[in-house]
Amino acid sequence: MIGLAGATLVACAEKAIPERQIVGADPARGLTLIKAEGCGVCHRVPGLKWPRGGVGGSLDSFSSQAMIAGRSPNRPDVLVAWLRDAPAMAPDTAMPASGLSEAQARDVAAYLYTLDAD
């Protein structure tokens, strides 16, 4: 029993990043959406040479970040909800509701999950 629990713990520890894969979403489409929406006006987004705004956080290594905006766990379902309507989760955020559809938000999330620390 103890051994089993230990194995489970080890498995968790090895898997530093929880499931950050979004089935059926297309990161390339996500980057196109990021450009069209103008996310770079506030965020530094790898893959976007300009604009590289200074209002929001840099998304440099977003996939290895534990929290979204320092307040919610960085999980696909949470991220998709955040991308669509951030103020619903954090009433004092400067990030407005985006008007992205569920499918579009999933594409954007898929792109953000390609942004690793290294």
Next chain:
Amino acid sequence: MPIDAPPAHDSLKGWPPPALDPAGPFAAPLNSLTWGLLAMTAAVLAIVVIALALALFAPRAWRQKLGGERLVWIAGIAFPVVVLSALLAWGLTLTHKLSEPPRPGELRIRVAGEMWWWRVAYLDAAGREAFQDANEIHIPAGRPVALELESTDVIHSLWIPRLGGKLDMIPGRRNILRVEADQPGEYGAQCAEFCGGPHALMALVVVAHAPADYEAWRARQAAPAVPAPSHAAGQAVFGRAGCGACHAIRGTEANGLAGPDLTHVGARRTLGAGVLPNNQGTLAGWIGDSQAIKPGNRMPAYPVLSGQELRDVSAYLESLK
């Protein structure tokens, strides 16, 4: 600064190159002139290269002919005088209508280059300013429009490659650039004279409407803004932060003249003078720190606003359609 395909920044991109893809009767003659000059210079270059080759490698009898004084008179003086005069006459014939003074009854729009955006004033039949807008020029398709080009600071140049020539905006002068679009559509434009820091980020969109829609657009644009009560919080932030000292929103107390008129800013296709998509998020980012995006532009960053305030004021501006 590398440009990553901002929305309206297509004035120089694409195939065929917009400058060689005329979309109106004032751009077409320039296209003919371009190709005509290119053909002419290519022919002259070919003749010179052949003459050079003959002078170097031809038999002695040929070379003697090339060395005669007669050839200098004909090919060196008479030929260039005739050809260049003909080209000059042809060029002036093709282009004199492009910058003629406005005719009575002709549609007139005053476009002033500012560092680093465009002030656009629509004139009424009597030549008085009817209303102001910024960073977009709206014209009816199929009808010539006289753009009166001005500048209040440095020399700018308005270039709408698919609709007409490139003409400088010179402080103290009023230059006329005539444009016309055959078809309704959007045409990119760019400042074509280096005017300081973010010159490359000084773009503009020309929107050609179907003639029937144009008057409706003008009426909408001339009307004052009608802020919805639901955006009262954002309007209050706009007032508190002092935005009205530089920006006018007709119908409200904001009446500043230094920056772009924002009466219908939410209806614009772009933000930051033709370089960014225009939505609540980009409005918020621009207000929060436009200096990170377009360094040196005259609007300061506003790090004093809270997240809620930034969202409210950007929602208010986006609602001004």
